[in-house]
Amino acid sequence: MKLDAPNSFLVRFVGGPVDEKNPLVPLANPIAYVSKDTPPFFIAHGDKDDTVPLNQSELLVEALRKAGGTVTFEFVKGTSHDFAPDNQKQYERLEPVVLAFFDKHLKGRP
Numbered sequence: 001m002k003l004d005a006p007n008s009f010l011v012r013f014v015g016g017p018v019d020e021k022n023p024l025v026p027l028a029n030p031i032a033y034v035s036k037d038t039p040p041f042f043i044a045h046g047d048k049d050d051t052v053p054l055n056q057s058e059l060l061v062e063a064l065r066k067a068g069g070t071v072t073f074e075f076v077k078g079t080s081h082d083f084a085p086d087n088q089k090q091y092e093r094l095e096p097v098v099l100a101f102f103d104k105h106l107k108g109r110p
Contacts, residue, residue: 009051031063040070040105044094046079072101 011017014024026032041064045057057073064071074097076083078090 031060034060034063034067034069036068038064038067038069040072040101042072042074042098042101044074044076044083044098046076046081046083048079049081051081070105072097 005011006017010025010028013028018025041060043057043061045052045054047054054075061071061073074094076090076094083091
């Protein structure tokens with residue numbers, strides 16, 4: 001789905017057509033909040049995601065890395081935006097990666 005399509009998540013989020021709500025659109029982009037102080041990110045993107053285009057995740061990963069942040073990116077085949085459990089094999093592959101991320105970045109912290 002195109003980001004400016006009438007029923008896209010972005011149009012619904014900003015409350016109307018993108019060209020009419022232009023000042024709000026940048027605020028809907030997580031890249032606007034990336035800084036050197038951004039905490040570690042884990043991003044997973046499914047190849048069947050029809051809500052957020054893959055390049056949006058790729059742009060966020062690039063911005064995080066450029067700012068000196070830590071980011072783990074996983075491209076997951078066979079999954080949609082909501083990671084509906086329609087592919088157990090992918091969940092089994094992704095689970096240890098997610099747990100390792102949390103162990104590395106959160107274990108032992110208050």
